[in-house]
Amino acid sequence: MTSWPETWPGREKPAPRRQPLSRERIVATALAIIETEGLDALSMRRVAQELGTGAASLYAHISNKDELLEQVLDLVYSEITIETPDPARWQEQVKDHMRRARKVLISHGDLARAAMAANVPVTPHALDSAEAVLGLLKAGGLDDRTASYGVDVLSLLVTATAFEESSRWQVSAEDASAYGERIRAFFEAVPADRYPLVVSLAGELTRDVGDERFEFGLDILVAGLARRV
Amino acid sequence: MTSWPETWPGREKPAPRRQPLSRERIVATALAIIETEGLDALSMRRVAQELGTGAASLYAHISNKDELLEQVLDLVYSEITIETPDPARWQEQVKDHMRRARKVLISHGDLARAAMAANVPVTPHALDSAEAVLGLLKAGGLDDRTASYGVDVLSLLVTATAFEESSRWQVSAEDASAYGERIRAFFEAVPADRYPLVVSLAGELTRDVGDERFEFGLDILVAGLARRV
DNA sequence: CCAGTCGTAGAACAGTGTTCGTCACAACAA
DNA sequence: TTGTTGTGACGAACACTGTTCTACGACTGG
Numbered sequence: 001m002t003s004w005p006e007t008w009p010g011r012e013k014p015a016p017r018r019q020p021l022s023r024e025r026i027v028a029t030a031l032a033i034i035e036t037e038g039l040d041a042l043s044m045r046r047v048a049q050e051l052g053t054g055a056a057s058l059y060a061h062i063s064n065k066d067e068l069l070e071q072v073l074d075l076v077y078s079e080i081t082i083e084t085p086d087p088a089r090w091q092e093q094v095k096d097h098m099r100r101a102r103k104v105l106i107s108h109g110d111l112a113r114a115a116m117a118a119n120v121p122v123t124p125h126a127l128d129s130a131e132a133v134l135g136l137l138k139a140g141g142l143d144d145r146t147a148s149y150g151v152d153v154l155s156l157l158v159t160a161t162a163f164e165e166s167s168r169w170q171v172s173a174e175d176a177s178a179y180g181e182r183i184r185a186f187f188e189a190v191p192a193d194r195y196p197l198v199v200s201l202a203g204e205l206t207r208d209v210g211d212e213r214f215e216f217g218l219d220i221l222v223a224g225l226a227r228r229v
Numbered sequence: 230m231t232s233w234p235e236t237w238p239g240r241e242k243p244a245p246r247r248q249p250l251s252r253e254r255i256v257a258t259a260l261a262i263i264e265t266e267g268l269d270a271l272s273m274r275r276v277a278q279e280l281g282t283g284a285a286s287l288y289a290h291i292s293n294k295d296e297l298l299e300q301v302l303d304l305v306y307s308e309i310t311i312e313t314p315d316p317a318r319w320q321e322q323v324k325d326h327m328r329r330a331r332k333v334l335i336s337h338g339d340l341a342r343a344a345m346a347a348n349v350p351v352t353p354h355a356l357d358s359a360e361a362v363l364g365l366l367k368a369g370g371l372d373d374r375t376a377s378y379g380v381d382v383l384s385l386l387v388t389a390t391a392f393e394e395s396s397r398w399q400v401s402a403e404d405a406s407a408y409g410e411r412i413r414a415f416f417e418a419v420p421a422d423r424y425p426l427v428v429s430l431a432g433e434l435t436r437d438v439g440d441e442r443f444e445f446g447l448d449i450l451v452a453g454l455a456r457r458v
Numbered sequence: 459c460c461a462g463t464c465g466t467a468g469a470a471c472a473g474t475g476t477t478c479g480t481c482a483c484a485a486c487a488a
Numbered sequence: 489t490t491g492t493t494g495t496g497a498c499g500a501a502c503a504c505t506g507t508t509c510t511a512c513g514a515c516t517g518g
Contacts, residue, residue, distance in 0.1 A: 021465075044506060054467035056508080061465095065506065116345055116392055120412060127424050134426040147426075148433040153386075153446040160389035163345055183349060195356050197363040197376075204377035217382040217450075224449030250496080273475060283498040285477080290496090294475065 021053060023061045027071045034072065035109045039166075044068075069114045074123035076111065079104045082132045085139035091222050094136045098158050098218055099211075101129060105162040112162035119159055130155070141229040150225045157221060161214045180208045250282060252290045256300045263301065264338045268395075273297075298343045303352035305340065308333045311361045314368035320451050323365045327387050327447055330358060331440075334391040341391035348388055359384070370458040379454045386450060390443045409437045 019025065029050050033042050044055040044065060051057075062068050080100050083093055105112045121130040130151055137147040168179050187195075187202035198205070248254065258279050262271050273284040273294060280286075291297050309329050312322055334341040350359045359380055366376040397408050416431035427434070 043504085045504085048467090054469095055506080056468075057466050059507070113346075116389070117342075117396060119393055119396075121427075122412075122415060127419060127427055131424045131427050134430065138426065144430055144433050148430055148436075149442055149445040151434075152442055153449070156389045156393070156446075157382075157385070160345070160385045164348055164385070167346060167348075183351075186351060190356060195360045197367065198350075198356055198360050201363065201373055201377055204373050205380075207377075213378055213381055216378040217385070220382070220453030221446075221449055223456075224453050227452075272473085274473090277498090284475080285499075286497050288476070 021051065021057055021061055023071070025051065026058055026061055027068065027075055030068055031072050031075055031108065031111075034111050037109075039110045039113050066117075070118050070123060072111065073115060073118050074125045076104050076108050077101075077123070077125035077129055080125070080129050080132075082128060083136075085135045087139045087141075090136050090140035091226055094133065094140075094154070094222055094225075095218055097129070097133055097136065098154055101155070102158045102162055102211075102214060105158065106165055110166035112159065112166035115159045116163050119155065121155075137225065140226070142225060146225065146228050150221075154218075154221060157214070157217050161217070177208065180206050250280065250286055250290060252300070254280065255287055255290055256297065256304055259297055260301050260304055260337065260340075263340050266338075268339045268342050295346075299347050299352060301340065302344060302347055303354045305333050305337050306330075306352070306354035306358055309354070309358050309361075311357060312365075314364045316368045316370075319365050319369035320455055323362065323369075323383070323451055323454075324447055326358075326362055326365065327383055328440075330384070331387045331391055331443060334387065335394055339395035341388065341395035344388045345392050348384065350384075366454065369455070371454060375454065375457050379450075383447075383450060386443070386446050390446070406437065409435050 026047060030042060030047050033046055033050060037046075044058055047068075048055040048058055058068075062071070080097070083097065086093060105115060118126075121127045133151045133154060134147055137150050142150060168176050184202050184206040187198050187205060190198055192199045255276060259271060259276050262275055262279060266275075273287055276297075277284040277287055287297075291300070309326070312326065315322060334344055347355075350356045362380045362383060363376055366379050371379060397405055413431050413435040416427050416434060419427055421428045
């Protein structure tokens with residue numbers, strides 16, 4: 001006689017519990033959404049959906065959306081590697097650090113648009129980065145005040161230029177190029193009697209040269225800080 | 230015999246039409262709301278309420294909320310006075326222009342938080358400002374590329390520092406001071422073994438000195454641009 | 459075995475930006 | 489004078505948001 005199956009359809013044990021929610025999983029999921037769909041697509045409901053739960057569940061682990069973004073930023077800031085200060089080449093080390101910080105910000109979709117609102121370093125890895133830059137500036141011989149102002153303006157350059165670049169973030173580089181072309185065409189078309197320089201410099205103003213604009217500001221700032229030793 | 234009244238209740242002429250809606254009135258009302266209640270209080274419904282109409286009415290004059298903010302910014306940028314370039318003192322003129330731009334941004338509540346998203350000058354007065362700065366930089370002898378990069382980074386310094394200052398915008402200066410104190414206390418309380426410089430420089434990092442931080446960056450940038458003539 | 463705690467999550471709340479559909483009115487042509 | 493057309497106004501509706509409320513199940517300790 002054929003034995004009965006262990007369970008009947010409809011009476012199976014529930015599927016094994018999915019992984020429990022955690023702050024880390026929520027933050028990592030939020031970052032994944034930003035990378036694939038953009039910052040504007042990020043919502044508490046969207047994160048919950050991706051985790052197979054309800055929006056309200058997230059609030060047991062994260063206090064609100066602002067904290068979520070703060071934690072997402074901290075996660076990406078953890079990718080910034082830190083160097084030991086070398087007084088002989090502190091200027092190049094400062095530049096390299098800011099380059100790495102910028103690279104990290106712009107390699108996660110348009111997350112940088114959220115970075116300006118969280119520019120005061122209060123999370124572990126944001127503090128790590130601030131501490132590292134301060135260390136490089138002090139190794140270079142700057143006094144306390146100059147070092148403090150320096151870390152301020154350097155991180156501002158990074159987040160502001162990354163913000164700007166993120167604002168034209170599109171799924172494809174082709175769209176970004178088209179956007180630049182539209183701006184250039186617009187500048188060339190404004191009334192030349194009122195804006196002669198904007199019209200004549202339209203090409204230069206909108207020249208898409210990747211990091212060159214950022215490097216320009218970085219050069220000037222670091223050279224200027226060096227002059228204050 | 231008593232004569233009939235001129236009109237009967239309910240048959241009076243309607244009240245005179247209120248002032249018709251216009252783009253200018255909508256934009257001015259939005260700015261007034263930002264100044265008194267803050268950027269976060271601004272909504273299409275709030276603007277409409279203030280104008281005694283419905284939110285949908287606004288869309289006959291303004292395409293969406295982003296355009297509204299763009300027009301509000303242009304309105305405040307119209308307050309930036311423009312100077313005729315003087316090659317003998319172009320550096321001081323550049324600084325003065327950026328100071329005026331910053332002052333205009335930070336004197337309208339926390340509007341500056343919207344300025345980063347609208348940093349590409351496409352409105353008349355934003356273009357006026359860009360044209361003016363280009364004029365000063367060209368009067369100083371900078372080549373086209375340096376002038377283009379210069380106007381970029383200078384306006385970035387203005388909008389980014391104004392953004393940061395706006396993020397701590399509160400109704401009273403007392404709250405702003407309390408905020409700075411909380412940040413300083415936080416920095417002093419982080420683990421000193423991991424963040425020795427953040428702890429020891431907590432006072433300098435959070436010292437509220439108004440425009441001093443901005444002036445620091447401005448000095449370095451303008452001096453750096455001058456070196457590229 | 460039961461009370462307490464915790465995590466989960468649907469429902470609800472209060473709000474948002476924007477579009478749809480309708481109405482009143484003005485301008486114009488016949 | 490009448491009919492037509494275009495425009496601005498605006499309530500309702502749509503689709504969405506962040507966050508809180510409330511109920512429930514699982515787990516733990518006494």
